[in-house]
Amino acid sequence: MNPGKVIPEWVLYLFIRLWNLGVFRSLCHRHVHQAGISNRDILLLQIPLPPLPEQKKIAEILSVVDRAIEETDEAIEKTEKLKRGLMEKLLTGGIGHTDFQDTEIGRIPRDWKVVRLGEVCKKTNQIDPKIEPNRVFKYLDVSSVDNKTLRIVDYQKVLGKEAPSEGEEVDSKGRRTIRNC
Numbered sequence: 041m042n043p044g045k046v047i048p049e050w051v052l053y054l055f056i057r058l059w060n061l062g063v064f065r066s067l068c069h070r071h072v073h074q075a076g077i078s079n080r081d082i083l084l085l086q087i088p089l090p091p092l093p094e095q096k097k098i099a100e101i102l103s104v105v106d107r108a109i110e111e112t113d114e115a116i117e118k119t120e121k122l123k124r125g126l127m128e129k130l131l132t133g134g135i136g137h138t139d140f141q142d143t144e145i146g147r148i149p150r151d152w153k154v155v156r157l158g159e160v161c162k163k164t165n166q167i168d169p170k171i172e173p174n175r176v177f178k179y180l181d182v183s184s185v186d187n188k189t190l191r192i193v194d195y196q197k198v199l200g201k202e203a204p205s206e207g208e209e210v211d212s213k214g215r216r217t218i219r220n221c
Contacts, residue, residue: 047092049099054087120189173201 041048058064063085068075090098133140137149145154169177179196186193198204 045092046089047095047099049103050095053099053102058085117188169198169200169203171200173199175200177203179203 041051064077067077067081067085069078132146132148134149134152137151139150140147141150143154148154167175167177169175176197177200179198180192184192184194
């Protein structure tokens with residue numbers, strides 16, 4: 041990088057933007073089991089170039105936002121840890137109990153019962169999207185789940201006739217790819 045023309049932090053944020061726009065994916069040359077982008081293609085990219093003082097201000101503003109995101113992520117992580125602890129305590133010990141019993145599934149309040157899940161829930165039939173081709177289904181895959189929180193963070197709506205079969209994936213633009221496992 042030429043420090044007289046660009047500030048590295050500004051270039052980093054520009055690259056993040058280009059990544060989010062899919063620019064690098066479009067430049068990607070696919071090879072057997074790998075992909076790459078040539079230096080030539082990167083160097084030929086046309087980019088907006090504000091004056092150095094403006095680059096610095098842009099990078100500073102985005103850095104402040106990044107720090108706020110990191111602090112928020114830390115607060116969320118602490119809150120989720122608290123929730124996991126509360127779930128463990130509340131789902132096995134209840135609220136305000138002092139008398140407990142040992143059971144085949146562990147220690148629980150004395151006035152609780154141990155039952156089979158099938159006694160309180162019923163199994164529903166799985167619906168095959170191919171049988172209902174015009175019904176809209178919510179499609180989930182592993183990318184739909186946040187790795188840290190294990191919460192569903194995204195899903196796609198697809199018609200039954202367009203639902204991927206096992207071994208297929210649909211990206212955010214609706215393009216199908218076959219998974220190789």
